[in-house]
Amino acid sequence: MAQGATGTTLTNARLLTPEGVREGWLRVEDGRIAALGDGAPPAGAGTTEVDAGGRWVLPGTVDIHVHGGAGAAFTEPDPERLMRIVEFNRANGATTVVGGLVAATPEDTLEQVAALAELADAGEIAGIYLEGPYISRSKCGAHDPALLRDPDLQEFARVLKAGRGHVRMITVAPELPGALDLVRAATAEGVVAAVGHTEADYATTRAAFDAGATVATHIYNQMRALHHREPGPIAAALNDERVTVELINDGVHVASGAARLVFDAAGPDRVALVTDAMAATGLGDGEYTLGKLRVRVEGGEARLADSGQIASSTIVLPDAVRRAVGVLGLDLAAASRSASAVPARALGLPGVGALAEGYHADLLLLDPDLSTAGVLRRGAWVRPL
Template sequence: MPHSVTLTNARVVTPDGVHDGWLRVADGRVSELGSGEAPDGPAYDAGGGWVVPGLVDTHVHGGAGHAFPDADPDGVREIVAFNRARGVTSMVGGLVAATPEDTLRQVAALAESCESGELAGLYLEGPFIARSKCGAHDPALLRDPDTAEFDRWLKAGRGHVRMVTVAPELPGATELIRAAVSNGVVAAVGHTEASYEQTRAAFDAGATVATHLYNAMRPLNHRDPGPIAASLEDERVAVELIVDNVHVHPGAAKLVFAAAGAGRVSLVTDAMSATGLGDGEYTLGDLRVRVSGGEARLVDTGAIASSTIVLPQAVRNAVEALGVDVPEAVRSASSVPAAALGLEGAGRIAVGGRADLVVLDADLAVSRVMFHGEWTR
């Protein structure tokens, strides 16, 4: 890899819009954006394709046969390498409900993967969620929010716990949300039976993310709007959406983009270990999962259990199935999730910024990926 390279003939998605021209990378950073004739030196012709920020997945549990709850450093590296080669340059490692002892062990082990630069942080989807909306979490492992347990996570995580999902209706939820926010951790609302009023109260207490909207959540009803309406109307809230054409019908997903508007929809995968491996039987936490036709469901209950897509597929689905324009779909998978979790330097193309870049062809397929100024294999 040359010390510097210019990406030419490119449509560059920046925070301010689409820049047609060229982009120069030097010393691992974007050094210049320009139009017209590109500077002399090593170049890569993007062929008129899109150059977009490295994508940011803030809700993912595994891939390539490995799972973050296993807390195995080699497995983490495999998940990260698998995603990075496909355009996801920043990831937050997602955990599922486990015993207090296992959760502490997982958090402590994965904090090392954050310190080594493999992960951008940690996300705990359980255990403070509703049993009736447990989804693919073991209901026997769910418990009421406990700020003392949360404090133990913070100590074990050494500053790397980024987000926790809480069901607002549970006893102690408001205290947990306030404790999270006061410690710089994003509080998310999800896996919940909460009413509209309870959800609004959670946002007023400081929660700023809705976990995979629609899924494992009290449904929208015109006399009982619940957490879906409360999340869509609140400008303070980033709304996660799994666009794999399994978790959410395209018609319902279109409503999210229409209601939340640009800048608040955060595309996530919720992907599991089976991602990239095809159909078969796998595990999520301690639960058995069967994947058929790319659709993952719990063996025992038939409940949907995570997805098997990588984030660029969600971008393509948003464009092709929902009619979202390319720049908005890209931002929903890069700058929006990065901002929602405060991941500095991720998800944006700007002069002086980190050169994490993805080249997409006319069909939005990934052509090349650059991480910290170096092309990945």
């Protein structure tokens, strides 16, 4: 099944394109989608043909909020361990990932950002995401509250310098002193500002969106709860057409009825499925760490060992797609967009998230039950059929 010298043509495929489903073929050349069409491919393409067996072919998923996997975390500056996370995700259908960090000391943050910038320079990750440290202590979740602090523009400038243009997103609690200035500074530097881990009310959250924030970090989780007289950040995000809403669809973080409500309220073109996955992903039950906090995984659920607080997830992004279809009742096209085109657009990631000519040949092949059958990244098989 190795890629041919001049490319690969997938035949007998159900292609999920932006225009709809096409029963046909897709040709890959030089790591990009060169052409696709209905029926049988034209003769004389000079590529290695691979029969997809009537399987679904989707764009590879794009995980913009992931912290680790296969026993490693993006907080570790060891290049080999960082690549373990990347390769694990690719083999499981997340062909584009943004390296996610948790709150840390200023010194550790700079070291971690610099290590991830090397990975981004090499094209292995699509950028760096900072989930904090400028978040609410009362909504810290699995972040060490001792490491949280108010927004600091000088510290943020040092982080950007260490990131060498690869910092893609930062989560901020808009009620903190200086938060709106941080949102404006991030936006001015081309960094997406996200609202999350927050006690903000509706008006304060709207002010953050007006200042330039365009993402809501894992909607519901570690946010002031939705109330009919105090709607808070959840309603502010769902009501704002400018905002992309992250959703952890693992069946643990958000109940199915509430998850479906997000899709109904915002529409699938504003919902970005994410994993928020930690180092334990891909491994069995046991004890792990998230940042410097101990996490216990039982039955696939990750919780802080000391408090029982939900810590992270242990899914890969195609799992969230399957659950969106099988449990929430979305059609596959909508679920796929929420795991590919929507997050790619939210972070301005070019050339990924769709089956279209000129895009990177990042492809996810699914069996009829939507289990992963094969994966290509940049036109090369990372999980052969």
